[in-house]
Amino acid sequence: MKNLGYVVLVIILVLLLGKACLRRDIPETLTKTEGSQQEKLTLDVYPANRKNVTINGVDYIQTDLPAGKFGGTMINSTIGEGPKTFNPFNSKDATSSTFADIMYDGLVTIDPVNGQYIPKLAKSFEINGNDYIVHLRRGLKWSDGKPITAEDVYFTWKNIILDGYGNTSTRDSISVDGKLPTVQKIDNYTVKFTTPKPFAPFLASLSTPIAPKHVFEPAVKKGKEFFDTFMSTNINPKDLVTSGPFKMVEYVPAQRAVYKRNPDYYVINSKGEKLPYLDKLIYLIVGDANNEVLKFEGGELDVIGVKGPDVPRFKERQEHGDFSMVNLGPDTGTMYLSMNLNDRTDENGKPYVDPIKGKWFRDLNFRKAVDLVIDRENMVYNIANGFAKPLFTPESLNSIFLNEELKPYPRDVDKAKEFLRASGFTWDKKGRLRDKDGNRVEFDLLTNAGNSEREAIGVMVKQDLEDLGMKVNFKPIEFNSLVNKLLSTYEWDMVVMGLTGSPLEPNGGKNVWLSNGALHMYNQRKPAEAGVNLLPWEKELDYLFEKGATALSFEDRKKYYDRYQEIIYNEKPMIYLYSPVRISAIRNKFKNVYPTSLGGIIHNIEEIYIDTGGGNGHN
Amino acid sequence: MDIIKYILKRILQTIPLLIIVSVVSFALIRLSPVDPLAELRLNPSISQETLDRERERLGLDKNIAVQYGLWAKSFIKGDLGITSNGESVAQKLKERIPNTLLLTTIVIFLTWLVGVPLGIIAAVKWKSPLDRILTVLTSIGMAIPSFFFAVLLLIFAVKTGWFPIGGLTSSNFLEMNLGQKVLDITKHLILPVTVLFTISLAGLQRQMRGNLLDVLDSDYVKFARAKGISEFKVVFKHALRNAINPMITLLGFEFAGLLSGAALTEYVFQYPGLGRLILEAVMKSDINLVMASLMMGAIMLILGNLIADLLLIFTDPRIRTGGTK
Numbered sequence: 001m002k003n004l005g006y007v008v009l010v011i012i013l014v015l016l017l018g019k020a021c022l023r024r025d026i027p028e029t030l031t032k033t034e035g036s037q038q039e040k041l042t043l044d045v046y047p048a049n050r051k052n053v054t055i056n057g058v059d060y061i062q063t064d065l066p067a068g069k070f071g072g073t074m075i076n077s078t079i080g081e082g083p084k085t086f087n088p089f090n091s092k093d094a095t096s097s098t099f100a101d102i103m104y105d106g107l108v109t110i111d112p113v114n115g116q117y118i119p120k121l122a123k124s125f126e127i128n129g130n131d132y133i134v135h136l137r138r139g140l141k142w143s144d145g146k147p148i149t150a151e152d153v154y155f156t157w158k159n160i161i162l163d164g165y166g167n168t169s170t171r172d173s174i175s176v177d178g179k180l181p182t183v184q185k186i187d188n189y190t191v192k193f194t195t196p197k198p199f200a201p202f203l204a205s206l207s208t209p210i211a212p213k214h215v216f217e218p219a220v221k222k223g224k225e226f227f228d229t230f231m232s233t234n235i236n237p238k239d240l241v242t243s244g245p246f247k248m249v250e251y252v253p254a255q256r257a258v259y260k261r262n263p264d265y266y267v268i269n270s271k272g273e274k275l276p277y278l279d280k281l282i283y284l285i286v287g288d289a290n291n292e293v294l295k296f297e298g299g300e301l302d303v304i305g306v307k308g309p310d311v312p313r314f315k316e317r318q319e320h321g322d323f324s325m326v327n328l329g330p331d332t333g334t335m336y337l338s339m340n341l342n343d344r345t346d347e348n349g350k351p352y353v354d355p356i357k358g359k360w361f362r363d364l365n366f367r368k369a370v371d372l373v374i375d376r377e378n379m380v381y382n383i384a385n386g387f388a389k390p391l392f393t394p395e396s397l398n399s400i401f402l403n404e405e406l407k408p409y410p411r412d413v414d415k416a417k418e419f420l421r422a423s424g425f426t427w428d429k430k431g432r433l434r435d436k437d438g439n440r441v442e443f444d445l446l447t448n449a450g451n452s453e454r455e456a457i458g459v460m461v462k463q464d465l466e467d468l469g470m471k472v473n474f475k476p477i478e479f480n481s482l483v484n485k486l487l488s489t490y491e492w493d494m495v496v497m498g499l500t501g502s503p504l505e506p507n508g509g510k511n512v513w514l515s516n517g518a519l520h521m522y523n524q525r526k527p528a529e530a531g532v533n534l535l536p537w538e539k540e541l542d543y544l545f546e547k548g549a550t551a552l553s554f555e556d557r558k559k560y561y562d563r564y565q566e567i568i569y570n571e572k573p574m575i576y577l578y579s580p581v582r583i584s585a586i587r588n589k590f591k592n593v594y595p596t597s598l599g600g601i602i603h604n605i606e607e608i609y610i611d612t613g614g615g616n617g618h619n
Numbered sequence: 620m621d622i623i624k625y626i627l628k629r630i631l632q633t634i635p636l637l638i639i640v641s642v643v644s645f646a647l648i649r650l651s652p653v654d655p656l657a658e659l660r661l662n663p664s665i666s667q668e669t670l671d672r673e674r675e676r677l678g679l680d681k682n683i684a685v686q687y688g689l690w691a692k693s694f695i696k697g698d699l700g701i702t703s704n705g706e707s708v709a710q711k712l713k714e715r716i717p718n719t720l721l722l723t724t725i726v727i728f729l730t731w732l733v734g735v736p737l738g739i740i741a742a743v744k745w746k747s748p749l750d751r752i753l754t755v756l757t758s759i760g761m762a763i764p765s766f767f768f769a770v771l772l773l774i775f776a777v778k779t780g781w782f783p784i785g786g787l788t789s790s791n792f793l794e795m796n797l798g799q800k801v802l803d804i805t806k807h808l809i810l811p812v813t814v815l816f817t818i819s820l821a822g823l824q825r826q827m828r829g830n831l832l833d834v835l836d837s838d839y840v841k842f843a844r845a846k847g848i849s850e851f852k853v854v855f856k857h858a859l860r861n862a863i864n865p866m867i868t869l870l871g872f873e874f875a876g877l878l879s880g881a882a883l884t885e886y887v888f889q890y891p892g893l894g895r896l897i898l899e900a901v902m903k904s905d906i907n908l909v910m911a912s913l914m915m916g917a918i919m920l921i922l923g924n925l926i927a928d929l930l931l932i933f934t935d936p937r938i939r940t941g942g943t944k
Contacts, residue, residue, distance in 0.1 A: 075790060081899045084704035092659060172666035229705035250793055253714045254891035255786055282790045287889045291785055298777045298784045483657035511663045518667045
């Protein structure tokens with residue numbers, strides 16, 4: 001009898017625990033109407049007119065948004081282990097770059113609405129052929145009170161960027177045929193850059209931060225090795241000399257960075273008061289996305305990027321909550337499926353790709369069949385909960401270079417089978433696909449383990465391809481070994497991956513598309529193999545990317561980049577799947593919030609203020 | 620004098636051990652197919668030149684034996700090197716060690732303070748309802764996975780709003796006065812301490828109970844009882860003295876766990892301790908940081924055992940005479 005009591009107790013406990021563990025692993029399929037609720041979350045137009053005004057010899061930017069109240073704090077967050085360096089020229093990861101962007105302004109910045117480059121630290125700039133003449137604002141100061149002059153710009157470009165200190169990606173991206181642009185100081189507030197050839201992407205590089213010469217010069221003199229460790233996160237934030245709207249005052253590793261407003265910033269409101277309004281800006285360093293959601297719900301965070309699966313939950317809370325959600329439109333990230341087109345052999349004469357499989361992958365009909373059988377809509381609704389858009393082009397959907405002519409098409413199994421038949425594929429009695437020579441079509445599909453989104457895509461791709469009678473062995477493997485296979489050993493058949501691109505500058509993708517690019521994964525060549533076995537369309541892509549970079553007007557460039565998208569759309573070396581839609585949530589107390597697709601939710605951080613009274617402000 | 624000789628001998632013995640540990644771990648990290656540059660290589664805006672330069676800077680272009688030699692040389696000199704991002708490893712560890720120590724010492728202190736007496740009570744009141752209840756509770760404590768319990772408590776914090784959601788300090792910590800600071804840290808510590816306390820309390824209580832029960836069953840205790848000594852004296856003067864020896868060995872292991880025992884809980888609570896730092900380092904194959912933490916773990920374990928053995932010499936005369944022979 002006594003024992004029975006124990007047994008019952010234990011069973012109840014186990015049941016209770018089991019109930020608590022229960023969780024639906026597979027998200028419920030959303031109906032299309034539910035998914036389209038996202039349309040309700042629309043963007044307002046960013047109404048600000050910004051103009052240059054000069055007061056007491058200082059060139060300010062004046063904004064005409066409604067003047068607000070000063071003071072208050074905004075708490076933002078970053079996922080991961082925090083910044084790796086505070087040196088904007090060493091930054092190689094997104095978090096470090098975010099932190100650097102708050103602290104350092106560049107000469108130009110992007111217009112958050114149309115993506116064109118507009119002056120920032122520069123008062124204005126002129127482009128005459130190969131010459132870029134930049135006029136600086138007068139009367140601006142570094143956070144330690146020293147003036148910002150052409151000397152700083154010249155030093156940053158000549159001694160840091162062009163001499164190859166830190167992360168040399170900026171320098172590498174502006175070298176044309178191995179030649180670098182030159183920089184010249186004309187007077188105290190004017191700098192001239194000259195590119196060796198007409199080179200449109202150069203303008204984008206002017207958004208690189210400008211460094212205070214008096215702080216960076218001693219480090220540069222100590223050489224590159226010292227520069228790599230200069231201004232690491234060990235530094236006391238008080239020693240940072242910055243030009244941005246906020247200055248870092250406290251950095252607690254793995255917890256947060258606290259910024260205080262820069263009282264000398266050069267943006268003023270319509271009343272002539274110096275912005276930013278906010279007193280403090282705090283970035284919490286949050287280790288993982290789930291904790292970030294909890295922190296937002298617990299009120300410890302003011303702004304958050306909401307992932308697709310969390311949207312319904314946030315929407316429920318929004319009804320009674322003190323925050324609103326904004327749909328920022330498609331992300332710059334793209335998910336794709338790619339096949340290994342490599343037909344070369346390694347140094348021992350062994351083909352990188354099994355020749356039987358290689359023959360399928362290099363067959364355009366096979367690639368078209370794979371593309372047609374993939375159900376992008378299904379992925380959007382089941383993986384991203386409807387918060388994504390099907391994608392058919394290599395440029396992301398918010399790119400200003402997107403080729404609108406390339407139309408989406410639906411899944412079509414019959415047409416896919418036709419393409420396969422045209423290449424001599426047949427189906428045996430059991431419905432298994434066999435090639436001309438009778439080989440069973442079977443290959444591996446890889447992705448990086450641990451990324452649940454890509455794993456879900458892999459499962460769906462496998463199921464879709466099975467409709468054609470293919471046998472797909474889906475193998476998620478560790479990220480680092482996947483990269484090793486893709487870029488060093490080339491031993492892979494098909495892969496699900498994602499890349500982020502720039503919505504403003506297709507030339508940033510040249511590493512992927514140039515036939516000798518370092519990320520030309522679908523047909524990766526060793527440096528010694530440059531130009532070997534070029535496919536006709538690879539050759540054309542090489543040509544288009546060269547032309548696209550050297551053409552100057554947007555219309556001319558668009559023509560080249562339209563053609564490149566058309567080639568990928570037709571040849572399908574990479575089959576694009578979908579772009580997630582970015583959704584952010586922000587507390588209602590913040591006013592003057594005008595998110596844009598290109599700028600994100602707080603691109604105008606200096607104009608945002610807090611009004612808890614409610615009523616007059618926006619939102 | 621003998622004790623000093625013994626200590627010296629033990630310390631000398633650790634040297635080959637540390638060399639073996641370091642060689643094995645270095646080889647394991649470097650031979651695993653983890654490419655420390657994988658993330659950079661997949662970033663379209665990073666050029667080949669930058670990659671080559673990074674490879675050279677991190678010494679990845681050299682052979683593993685040479686890499687190990689370089690690492691060992693600077694390690695012996697007391698230089699832990701720099702992380703792959705150019706931060707000083709020693710500095711990084713220094714930032715995190717106090718946080719982890721704060722958490723683990725509180726937990727160890729509390730568990731011993733509560734666990735040992737509970738174990739004694741359970742053993743003395745063997746098979747009483749109190750013992751049974753304690754058994755059920757500790758079984759639950761031992762069975763519940765730490766990360767799961769931590770997640771439950773986090774949800775509790777969100778729903779009630781009584782506790783902060785992870786971290787160690789609030790975002791306005793800098794502006795608080797001393798009293799508020801202490802209160803703030805205490806508030807942040809309650810949940811992680813609860814998790815770790817529940818889990819290690821269970822083990823300790825069972826251990827203490829078992830040890831004491833063994834001893835209480837032995838002949839000399841029966842003899843002492845037969846002599847008519849009060850039960851209190853039997854338990855606390857005679858039995859406990861012997862039952863405590865295995866606990867001292869356990870304390871040595873707890874010492875080793877001071878810096879490495881709480882990684883999972885730290886991760887769930889976003890606690891800025893060593894666990895998160897080292898997890899990230901392993902993922903990125905940040906060799907200097909991983910090696911520093913592994914060596915630290917090995918040294919702590921050896922040190923913990925040494926301390927336990929020394930304590931045993933003092934508490935247990937049998938070992939004392941055995942050790943000097």
